[in-house]
Amino acid sequence: MFKLNLFQSARSQALILLIPAFGVYTLFAIWPLIDVVILSFQEWNGISADRKWVGWENYNYIFNNDPVFWVSLKNTVIWTILSIVFPPLVGLLLAIGLNQKLFGRASLRAIYYLPVIIAPIAVATMWRWMYDPFFGLFTQILTDMGLGFLARDWLGDRNIALYSMFVAYVWQHVGFSMVLFLAGLQGVQSTLIDAARIDGASRFEIFRYVTLPALSPTITIVLVLSTISSLRAFDIVYGMTGGGPAQSTQMLAMWAFTQSMQIFDFGRGSAVSVVLLVITLAIVIPYMRWSQAREEAVK
């Protein structure tokens, strides 16, 4: 009888369904988040029973005495800028292409989406092999084409390693933007396109004045998700270069992990994590607010 009554009320039903998950999330997501912030003001080696309060010392250290932090911050910024430009742009172009009526487009959609469902660590391993300076696919192809002089140590050269890694990242992430843009394109009213054609708009003008404005909610989602995913880039770095050579591909997420899990300085690792969190929120929150306000103005 008691159970029956509980389920009769929509609110109690919602509570019953949500409370267990809330407990789990508090324990494994919210509390760690808070603890990382606390830990960033402490010194701890991960084993000792004592966590010593050191105030701003960890931040002071990473900002003033840790050159790798600045390298990883710079790399993260470059990576993020590239990530919000290239995968969405290529994804949009593919989506526009695949939105046309052409033979086999369903198969092409599946093929272009395929990399998204591969585990990042597997992507990293695959591309590490392809980038191998002696046996790798790219060196092989260039040599076969008589362009052997263009071959490089793709991941071993500190000037290009970050960009080599980025190509693999684009390959994996393009499908994700593409699918979101495809969904957005299906939502573009065909009569609006007809109206623009009657108004005398060229293909480019139709894209500029009809398609693009209609895609703006999708663009917001794609950019926010791309930013978040690029800021937390970890597995691909871990799997391809481990941050090397000479820290040239080091990034904040990877550096936080290295500080904590390899150098066992959890305080500094946490401080790096908090910096990353602040950067993420500082970019994502204002952008979402701005685009929401803009969409409401249109609606």
Added chain:
Amino acid sequence: MANVEISAVRKSYGALEVVHGVDIDIKDGEFVILVGPSGCGKSTLLRMIAGLEEISDGAVSIGGRVVNNLTPKERNIAMVFQNYALYPQMTVAQNMGFSLEISGKSKAEISSKVNSTAEILGLTPLLERKPSQLSGGQRQRVAMGRAIVRDPAVFLFDEPLSNLDANLRVQMRAEIKALHQRLGTTIVYVTHDQIEAMTMADRIVVLRGGVVEQMGTPMDLYDSPANMFVAGFLGSPSMNFLKGRLAADGSPGLTLEDGSEVKLQHSPQGTSNQAIVLGIRPQDIAVDPVNGTPAVIKVMEPTGADTHVLVELAGQDLVAVLPPRLKTTVGETIPLSFASPNVHFFDAASEANIPCDPKSEHDQ
């Protein structure tokens, strides 16, 4: 301004042909309405005139120039869509001026044209609003403004009133008609609503299954429908059809399937004992206690001005528009007379109208 000539136009999607050789000659300044049920090819035909749909065969000319291979822009037409198709991110003024802007007109010229058009349509106070801030009727007016601003040779309307509520539809109907009288531009208008067709058109083209069933002025079509389809499509409530056999002795009368007799005022010559379908509009049925045929009342719908009565006669349902405040109820019988001069006779097999002049035959 221009005439529009549609000659033997066909449209196929792969092996499926949906428009089967349509010929329509629309005069300069004429208001022509293409009407028909869903899937009759009326919108496809309009889109072919607009250049939004390729013409599979035949030719469309606008102002004497074949436009088959011209882009919509080059055809000098403007179109108003059912769902308005306004650019949501632009203001009313920007929507109206868009075509002028991309054709490179000066800001001063755009603004003067937009302002004068807004004046005609009563849109001046709304020029800085976005489409989302407008009601359905206002949006449709902006869509019309966008078309007028371009000063096209032909206006194309694709079911422009279908998304509006009933009252607004009546109001917009009058506005569009007034606009046509004012501008005098050729209009091709598509609708499935026969009232719109009857009230607005100079000439109606009735389409069914990609074929023109009949073309003519609204009253021509109403008074002399070519077949049962046109007869049933135009007029509200729809024309009644009563299956029966003409009297064997040639006298004006119809024997229904159950043997009951219906007296008529006239019948076509040389059709004695022929199986026909009698077409009679609900307004032409009258109560006649002397000569009427008894029919059983199934439903009564008082509209205020009159009463729509659904009756059953020899197993066939008919609607009669009778005077208000009838002193009878559902289940009772009512004597109905079909002896109107306006009845039509259709061949039972071909459904074609059997011509019959009420004055020259069997006058009673």
